[in-house]
Amino acid sequence: MSEKAAIIGGGVIGGGWAARFLMNGWDVSVFDPAVDAERKVNEVIANARRSLPALFEASLPSEGTLTFARGLSEAVDGAAWIQESVPERLAIKHSVLRDIMRDASDEALVGSSTSGFKPSELNTGVATPPRVFVAHPFNPVYLLPLVELVGAATIVAKASDVLTSIAMKPLIVRKEIDAHIADRFLEAVWREALWLIKDDIATTEEIDHAIRYGFGLRWAQMGLFETYRIAGGEDGMAHFIEQFGPCLTWPWTKLMDVPDLTQELVQTIADQSDRQSGHHTIRELERIRDDNLVSIMRALKGRDWGAGAVLNEHDGRLRAKPEGGLSKEPIRSVERSIPIDWTDYNGHMNESRYGQVFSDAADTIMAMIGADAAYIDAGMSYFTVDTHTKFIDECRAGDAIHVDTFILQGEGKKLRLFHRMIRDHDVVATCTQLLIHVSLETRRSCAPTVAVAAKLASLVEAMAHVELPEDVG
Amino acid sequence: MSEKAAIIGGGVIGGGWAARFLMNGWDVSVFDPAVDAERKVNEVIANARRSLPALFEASLPSEGTLTFARGLSEAVDGAAWIQESVPERLAIKHSVLRDIMRDASDEALVGSSTSGFKPSELNTGVATPPRVFVAHPFNPVYLLPLVELVGAATIVAKASDVLTSIAMKPLIVRKEIDAHIADRFLEAVWREALWLIKDDIATTEEIDHAIRYGFGLRWAQMGLFETYRIAGGEDGMAHFIEQFGPCLTWPWTKLMDVPDLTQELVQTIADQSDRQSGHHTIRELERIRDDNLVSIMRALKGRDWGAGAVLNEHDGRLRAKPEGGLSKEPIRSVERSIPIDWTDYNGHMNESRYGQVFSDAADTIMAMIGADAAYIDAGMSYFTVDTHTKFIDECRAGDAIHVDTFILQGEGKKLRLFHRMIRDHDVVATCTQLLIHVSLETRRSCAPTVAVAAKLASLVEAMAHVELPEDVG
Numbered sequence: 001m002s003e004k005a006a007i008i009g010g011g012v013i014g015g016g017w018a019a020r021f022l023m024n025g026w027d028v029s030v031f032d033p034a035v036d037a038e039r040k041v042n043e044v045i046a047n048a049r050r051s052l053p054a055l056f057e058a059s060l061p062s063e064g065t066l067t068f069a070r071g072l073s074e075a076v077d078g079a080a081w082i083q084e085s086v087p088e089r090l091a092i093k094h095s096v097l098r099d100i101m102r103d104a105s106d107e108a109l110v111g112s113s114t115s116g117f118k119p120s121e122l123n124t125g126v127a128t129p130p131r132v133f134v135a136h137p138f139n140p141v142y143l144l145p146l147v148e149l150v151g152a153a154t155i156v157a158k159a160s161d162v163l164t165s166i167a168m169k170p171l172i173v174r175k176e177i178d179a180h181i182a183d184r185f186l187e188a189v190w191r192e193a194l195w196l197i198k199d200d201i202a203t204t205e206e207i208d209h210a211i212r213y214g215f216g217l218r219w220a221q222m223g224l225f226e227t228y229r230i231a232g233g234e235d236g237m238a239h240f241i242e243q244f245g246p247c248l249t250w251p252w253t254k255l256m257d258v259p260d261l262t263q264e265l266v267q268t269i270a271d272q273s274d275r276q277s278g279h280h281t282i283r284e285l286e287r288i289r290d291d292n293l294v295s296i297m298r299a300l301k302g303r304d305w306g307a308g309a310v311l312n313e314h315d316g317r318l319r320a321k322p323e324g325g326l327s328k329e330p331i332r333s334v335e336r337s338i339p340i341d342w343t344d345y346n347g348h349m350n351e352s353r354y355g356q357v358f359s360d361a362a363d364t365i366m367a368m369i370g371a372d373a374a375y376i377d378a379g380m381s382y383f384t385v386d387t388h389t390k391f392i393d394e395c396r397a398g399d400a401i402h403v404d405t406f407i408l409q410g411e412g413k414k415l416r417l418f419h420r421m422i423r424d425h426d427v428v429a430t431c432t433q434l435l436i437h438v439s440l441e442t443r444r445s446c447a448p449t450v451a452v453a454a455k456l457a458s459l460v461e462a463m464a465h466v467e468l469p470e471d472v473g
Numbered sequence: 474m475s476e477k478a479a480i481i482g483g484g485v486i487g488g489g490w491a492a493r494f495l496m497n498g499w500d501v502s503v504f505d506p507a508v509d510a511e512r513k514v515n516e517v518i519a520n521a522r523r524s525l526p527a528l529f530e531a532s533l534p535s536e537g538t539l540t541f542a543r544g545l546s547e548a549v550d551g552a553a554w555i556q557e558s559v560p561e562r563l564a565i566k567h568s569v570l571r572d573i574m575r576d577a578s579d580e581a582l583v584g585s586s587t588s589g590f591k592p593s594e595l596n597t598g599v600a601t602p603p604r605v606f607v608a609h610p611f612n613p614v615y616l617l618p619l620v621e622l623v624g625a626a627t628i629v630a631k632a633s634d635v636l637t638s639i640a641m642k643p644l645i646v647r648k649e650i651d652a653h654i655a656d657r658f659l660e661a662v663w664r665e666a667l668w669l670i671k672d673d674i675a676t677t678e679e680i681d682h683a684i685r686y687g688f689g690l691r692w693a694q695m696g697l698f699e700t701y702r703i704a705g706g707e708d709g710m711a712h713f714i715e716q717f718g719p720c721l722t723w724p725w726t727k728l729m730d731v732p733d734l735t736q737e738l739v740q741t742i743a744d745q746s747d748r749q750s751g752h753h754t755i756r757e758l759e760r761i762r763d764d765n766l767v768s769i770m771r772a773l774k775g776r777d778w779g780a781g782a783v784l785n786e787h788d789g790r791l792r793a794k795p796e797g798g799l800s801k802e803p804i805r806s807v808e809r810s811i812p813i814d815w816t817d818y819n820g821h822m823n824e825s826r827y828g829q830v831f832s833d834a835a836d837t838i839m840a841m842i843g844a845d846a847a848y849i850d851a852g853m854s855y856f857t858v859d860t861h862t863k864f865i866d867e868c869r870a871g872d873a874i875h876v877d878t879f880i881l882q883g884e885g886k887k888l889r890l891f892h893r894m895i896r897d898h899d900v901v902a903t904c905t906q907l908l909i910h911v912s913l914e915t916r917r918s919c920a921p922t923v924a925v926a927a928k929l930a931s932l933v934e935a936m937a938h939v940e941l942p943e944d945v946g
Contacts, residue, residue: 012704021739043756043867050871051763053814055770055784056793057833059873099710126709138687143766145783146687147492166786169686169780171679181675182683187660193697198738202654205749206644208696210655213642214611214619216692220769221779223681223689224666231485231612265671272670276678283516286613290524292776293616296693299772302814303765307642310618311528314640318531339527341775344832345849346913351832351857355825359817360530376818384824385843388861394916398523400532440819 002027002064008072008096010037013113014042014085016141018066021081023052023142024166025061026375030068031075050141055143060091072096081162083135085113090121097126101402109134111160115183118176119151133159136180137168145169147182212306221292226277230285236271272468279283282391295341305391330466332369333361334403338395348394354421355389358431361403361419369455371437371448382415382435382450390471393428401428406468410460413437413445418472430471475500475537479552481545481569483510486586487558488517489614491539494554496525496615497639498534503541504548511541521615528616528640545569549576554635556608558586564592570599582632584608588656592624592648606632608654610641618642621653685779694765698742699750703758711743768814803939804841806834806892807876811868821867827894828862831904834876834892842928843881843920844910853921855888855908863944866901874901879941883933886910886918891945903944 005021006261007014010032018041021289022028030041045066053060069075076082082104086096093112100110110132123130133151138144147163150173160170173180179187196202202210218227225237232240300308334357342353363388366372366382375381395401401423410418415435421428439446448456478494480487483505493500503514518539526533532550533694542548549555555577559569566585583605585595596603606624611617620636622629623646633643646653652660669675675683691700698710705713750758773781807830815826839845839855848854868874874896882889888908894901912919921929 019900047759047763050760051767053810053873054767054814054870055774056791057788057809058812059808060791101827138691140763140766143685143763143770144690145780146683148683163516163792167784169682169783169877171682171686173675173679175674177674181669181680182687183661184665184669185684186688188665189658189697191659192657194738196654196657197742199650201648201650202646203744203749204745206646206700207654208749209644210619211658211692211696212694213644214617214655215659215691216696217617217685218611219689221685221689221773221776224662225677225681225686265667269670269677276676276681286520286777287523288778290520290613290616292773292778293613294527295772295776296769297616298821299527299768299814300694300765303694303761303768305765307618310642311640315530317638318529318533331885335532336530337526337532339773340524341527345846346854346856350829351860352825352828355828356823359824373818378753381819383819383864383867385864386820386862387824387864389859391856391858391860394856397527398555398604400526426772430629 003080004029004064004078005081005083006031006069007041007083008032008075008077008100009085009113010034011042012040012044012139013137013141016048016137016139017083017085017113019045019048019052019142020137020166020168021182022064022066023048023060025064026166027064027079027083029075030066030078031072041068044140044142047140047319052142052182059060068328072099073103076100076108079108082108082110083113084111084132088114088116090117092333093122094124097122097132101127101131108310109133109155109162111159113137116179118178120176131155134173134180135159135163138182145172146182148173150176150180150181152173176344177349184300192391213310217296217307218289218292220296222289225273226285227289229273229277229281230289232282237273238266291340294366294397298339298341309376328418330404331365331463333364333400333405334401334421336401338399338401339396340397343397346394349394349399351389351391354391354395354431355387357401357403357421358387358389358419358433359384361405361434362417362435365405365407365415365417365459370418370452375449375452376440379440380446381438381440383438384433385436386434387431389429389431391429393423393426395423395428399423406466406472407463408432408468408472410456411445415441415456418468420469420471427471432472476553477502477537477551479504479542479548479555480514480556480558481505481548481573482509482558482560482586483514484558485513485517486610486614487556488514489521489610489612490556490558490586491740492518492521492525492615493639493641495537495539496521496533498539499554501539502550503539503549504545504551514541515636517613517615520613525615545572546576549573549581551578554579555581555583556586557584557605557904558919561587561589563590566590566595566598567597568604570595574600574604582606582628584632586610589652591651593649604628607633607646607649607653608636609647609656611655612664619644619655621655623649623653637809647904686783690769690780691762693769695762698746699758699764702746703755703762704751705755711739764813767812771812771814784870801878803877803893804838804936805875806878807874808896809874811870811872811874813870816870819867821869822872824862824864827864827868827902827904828860830874830876830894831860831862831892831906832857834878835890835906835908838878838880838888838932842932843925848922849913850926852913853919853925854911854913856911857906858909859907860904862902862904864902864926866896866899868896868901872896879939879945880933880936881905881941881945883929886920888929891941893942893944900944905945 007018007030010030018028120130136148138146145168147168149170159221163170229237299305300306339439342349344350404420406418408418413436417433419431436445437448477500480491480503491501585694595605609621611619618641620641622643636643644852659811770780773779781862815822818821878891881891886909890906892904910921
């Protein structure tokens with residue numbers, strides 16, 4: 001039987017919690033008296049349905065049942081987890097938490113999504129001994145793993161297990177403090193951003209650029225200290241802080257209450273950094289960082305967004321090199337190096353990425369005959385319907401490869417290609433590929449335009465004298 | 474002929490600049506009197522060689538020539554770009570910049586990597602009219618696109634073109650200010666982090682977790698304001714600021730000089746946000762954000778790092794579901810949904826990702842016969858040597874699919890599989906796959922261990938009664 005979560009407050013955070021529990025197999029009951037709460041929660045869940053399953057290489061459990069309760073008691077009844085996500089006003093939170101306490105079972109875990117209040121504040125006049133804990137998530141709750149947990153140790157340990165089981169990353173905050181940990185950084189950055197805009201130094205867009213093309217990419221993977229540990233190099237973290245420290249006394253900001261960088265504080269940071277990252281050398285950390293950055297930026301290329309859009313533009317410049325005319329040679333359809341994110345547990349390029357290279361090779365031929373991005377936008381394309389791939393040798397990250405492509409057939413709807421993937425002078429794989437011209441509207445085969453058919457015919461004509469290799473399929 | 478860049482100062486930043494220019498086809502001359510500068514620069518370039526080419530789907534130009542100059546004059550001679558990256562002390566920078574001015578050609582662009590000084594400070598006693606500009610990059614310089622440009626408008630415009638041509642993203646800072654833009658945020662976060670450590674609220678590791686499992690993932694793609702625009706929802710940015718604003722007066726931090734949130738400042742921010750992101754609805758921005766997050770976190774899965782490691786652990790939990798014994802059914806080797814980063818310009822799953830699914834299917838069979846992660850660590854595995862794939866129907870992001878696998882042959886070194894990829898009840902692709910057992914040491918074929926051979930034999934035996942489908946290759 002599914003466990004039940006009660007979500008009290010159906011805004012974007014409550015909706016995110018509902019989606020997170022629901023899609024991990026929990027039954028969810030939402031209570032929010034606002035008239036549009038049901039619509040808003042369903043919109044968040046719709047977003048979650050289209051994105052959350054994609055994070056995993058296996059199916060999630062079957063979705064639980066979602067209900068919208070008419071009252072708080074009904075929502076809370078039988079719930080193993082109760083999550084309060086009402087507006088950030090202490091009086092409102094107290095009132096709702098007291099109602100929850102009245103109806104909750106003794107075993108229920110009662111979390112608050114508060115971004116600012118401490119458990120001691122939440123529990124005052126609500127629960128003795130203190131039972132409510134902070135479970136502070138980050139928007140979008142259904143995707144971002146982080147949740148800050150603050151509260152009584154035994155209760156928080158149980159909560160951590162539950163959150164781990166729904167694919168979250170609990171961070172147990174050891175001492176209660178206003179705004180926990182992450183939001184203190186968000187606040188600090190927010191204040192600085194307000195000053196920059198007020199003084200007309202930067203616009204919102206320029207500030208976003210300063211973040212997402214630079215340190216944002218570092219922080220997505222390593223955070224602050226591991227990044228700086230690398231910057232400090234072999235001289236170590238204490239040396240780095242002593243170098244960087246003085247900058248803190250410069251007139252760099254209007255917010256200038258800075259802790260004294262005593263020898264003791266420097267040593268504390270250096271020791272903590274050793275415990276955190278000391279099992280990797282700086283060289284190892286550099287390469288981990290670089291591989292992560294390459295993978296993240298390549299992921300953003302696929303979305304044509306942020307740093308990825310910058311790289312796509314540069315691909316365009318790299319490809320704009322003048323090309324020679326047609327000759328008796330096969331077509332050099334791909335020329336690239338093998339990125340780290342294409343390798344697998346065998347330490348070599350995964351078989352599927354050979355397919356990626358041959359797919360890219362076909363794209364080059366399509367572009368040559370006018371079946372390019374504009375043609376695809378206009379509603380026609382080629383689909384691959386059959387491939388036969390022979391894997392002859394391994395490729396590793398960093399290998400420079402190219403593909404020579406031969407046209408075996410190009411008439412009517414059919415385009416049959418033979419690709420040889422080559423590293424130095426060795427053939428590492430071959431692929432015979434049958435593509436069919438299609439309408440992207442009907443998703444069915446159809447004849448290409450006259451212009452594309454004509455270009456294909458002249459390419460076939462020009463290639464007629466190219467000798468086919470012996471390994472052609 | 475290649476252009477020449479002079480890199481003055483060969484630390485991690487100077488080395489990064491050298492690598493960035495060199496690998497984009499520029500000749501590079503480095504000057505740094507330190508005895509170990511050559512070694513350090515070469516180490517940075519080695520890192521760049523293994524990572525930078527992987528960002529692109531085309532080859533970079535041939536590398537330029539790298540030289541280490543005996544003096545500053547020799548380095549600067551004939552250089553079109555001169556980049557100063559000496560220690561962050563104004564007297565040292567002035568001295569080096571005066572030497573550069575003496576030897577630079579009139580057309581040379583002279584940038585400083587300073588993270589703190591303003592162009593007016595750098596040019597004092599160095600160049601009239603002011604010629605030195607700030608070109609502030611971010612570590613690792615060879616990978617991160619951002620570079621802040623501050624200085625005379627006409628010079629900075631030329632510099633921007635050059636930096637774009639070496640795949641960077643110039644951000645022109647309109648008014649000079651201490652620490653430009655990005656480092657003001659880094660400083661604000663650094664100060665807050667020092668307080669948290671000093672007061673023993675959080676360790677370096679806990680702080681890094683608070684960043685990289687949460688808002689760091691948001692900032693890698695959208696930055697601060699576009700993210701908050703989404704949080705504000707359909708009510709708009711001004712509403713969001715008015716809601717969030719009051720938090721700034723709470724006792725959340727020891728750094729409390731906060732600008733007044735006047736109506737005018739709120740309106741300025743809202744207007745700028747409209748200009749930046751107003752061409753997308755909030756719903757569109759949510760989906761862009763979610764697709765980016767999925768792609769970034771999936772990229773980190775491949776590196777088993779940060780948020781990606783959290784997801785891999787959860788994959789393990791999802792797969793730990795009890796499985797039934799062997800039966801007369803084919804093996805359910807894959808069960809998953811299609812992620813957004815597997816789709817291409819045709820709006821459907823790219824052909825190479827069908828290959829990914831079949832590769833994963835083979836992994837399941839390997840794990841069943843004991844050729845699992847531990848076996849691979851011990852030095853043996855199976856390599857795919859031949860595949861024949863028939864693409865029958867399209868798959869789109871979000872589609873739930875599974876794979877039924879039949880064992881056609883399993884004896885000696887050979888393992889021949891037939892996979893049917895199924896959506897609902899329709900076969901969308903089939904693949905015949907020949908795998909050969911190999912030693913990962915010699916990278917040559919060899920017999921599997923007795924244990925694996927025995928498990929394979931019993932699997933083949935158990936599957937002997939499974940009827941092969943008609944579409945088997």
